[in-house]
Structures are given as structure tokens and as C-alpha cells.
Amino acid sequence: MDTAIWIILAVVIVLVVLVAVALLMRQRTTRRRSKAHEIRENATQQVSEVRRREAIAEESDARARKAQAEADAKAAEAKRLSEQAQAHQGHATESRDKLERELARADKLDPDVKKNRTTQEDGTSRPDDDVAEDADVSPRSQRSTPNGTSPAATADSGGIGEPDRTEPPPTTR
Incomplete structure (x- = not known):
């Protein structure tokens, strides 16, 4: 009987160890399940914050696009006005040249205008x-x-x- 007691004792010890291992594994699984659930809850809570940040980012991007469009429009307007100013300047220069030619022609015809004028480098006449x-x-x-x-x-x-x-x-x- 000595051997039968040892066999029964060995089987009981093996069963106790198996039950202990099963309990430890079940506790480990429960802890992991609990940890996963906690992580999901935190992530769910952060979803609203992430959506809010995305909305802010989209709004900022929209404002930036609008500002860029306004800047492009202002640049186009500035270019148009610059071209218009250059055209006006060209017309003014042409008018000034025509006026100077007419005045020079009048001076040439007028006997009362003194004839001792010299021409300056810019093309205008000047008396000696x-x-x-x-x-x-x-x-x-x-x-x-x-x-x-x-x-x-x-x-x-x-x-x-x-x-x-x-x-x-x-x-x-």
C-alpha cells in the first residue's frame, strides 16, 4: 500500500498543480481582458478630442486657403494696376513728347523767342x-x-x- 498511497498522493498533487495553473491562467486572461477594455475606453474618450482637433485643423486649412486666394486676388489686382499705371505713364510720356515737339515747333516759328538756346542731354532746350x-x-x-x-x-x-x-x-x- 505504500505504493498506492504514493500514487494517490502524486495524482492529488498533479491535480492541485493543474487547478493552480488553470486558476493562474484564468486570472491572467481576466487581467488582460480588463486591461484591453480599459485601453478601449481611453481610446473612445480620446476619439472626441481627436475629432475636435481634426475639425480645428480643417478650419485652419480653410482659412489658409481663403487667405491665399485673397492674396492671389490682391496680387493680380496689384499687377493689373501696375500695368495700368505703366500704360498711363506711357501715354503721359507720349503726350509730354508731343507737347515738347509742338512747343519747339512754336519756338521755331515765333520770331520773339530767342535763338541762342542749347539742347541739354535730356532733349530739352535751355538758353546759354x-x-x-x-x-x-x-x-x-x-x-x-x-x-x-x-x-x-x-x-x-x-x-x-x-x-x-x-x-x-x-x-x-
Whole structure:
């Protein structure tokens, strides 16, 4: 019987060990299941925060696109206005050149205009140094009519000899 007791004792010990291992495995599975559930709950709670951040990011992106579109529109407007200004400047230059040619032609025809003028580098005429010493005097203001007033002053002021006042061309928008 000694052997039978040892066999029964060995079977009981094996059964106790198997039950202990089964309980430990069940506890481990329960802990893992609980941990997984906790992680899922945290993730679910963070979903709303993530969605809020995504909404903020989309809103910021929309504002950035709008600002970029406005900047592009302003750049296009600036380019258009610059081209328009260049066109106006070209017209003004053409008008100024035409005016200068007409005035030069009038000076050439007018016997009262002094003939001792020299041409400057910019193409405008200027009297010799013995006629006028002032470098700020424009060729147009140096011309004079028989009564001693400038032709521009006479034309602009009704002949009373006031200086010529020109205004810049109006700008369009």
C-alpha cells in the first residue's frame, strides 16, 4: 500500500498543480481582458478630442486657403494696376513728347523767342549761360510772349501772367 498511497498522493498533487495553473491562467486572461477594455475606453474618450482637433485643423486649412486666394486676388489686382499705371505713364510720356515737339515747333516759328538756346542731354532746350543762370528754370517757363508773360501762363490764366499750374492725371480704380 505504500505504493498506492504514493500514487494517490502524486495524482492529488498533479491535480492541485493543474487547478493552480488553470486558476493562474484564468486570472491572467481576466487581467488582460480588463486591461484591453480599459485601453478601449481611453481610446473612445480620446476619439472626441481627436475629432475636435481634426475639425480645428480643417478650419485652419480653410482659412489658409481663403487667405491665399485673397492674396492671389490682391496680387493680380496689384499687377493689373501696375500695368495700368505703366500704360498711363506711357501715354503721359507720349503726350509730354508731343507737347515738347509742338512747343519747339512754336519756338521755331515765333520770331520773339530767342535763338541762342542749347539742347541739354535730356532733349530739352535751355538758353546759354549768359541768358539764364537758374538751373531750375524749365524751357517752357523761359519762353515769353511779346507782353513778357510765358505762353503757358497766358493760356492757363486768361492772359494775366500767373504761373502754369498742372495737376497730375486722375487715377482710376
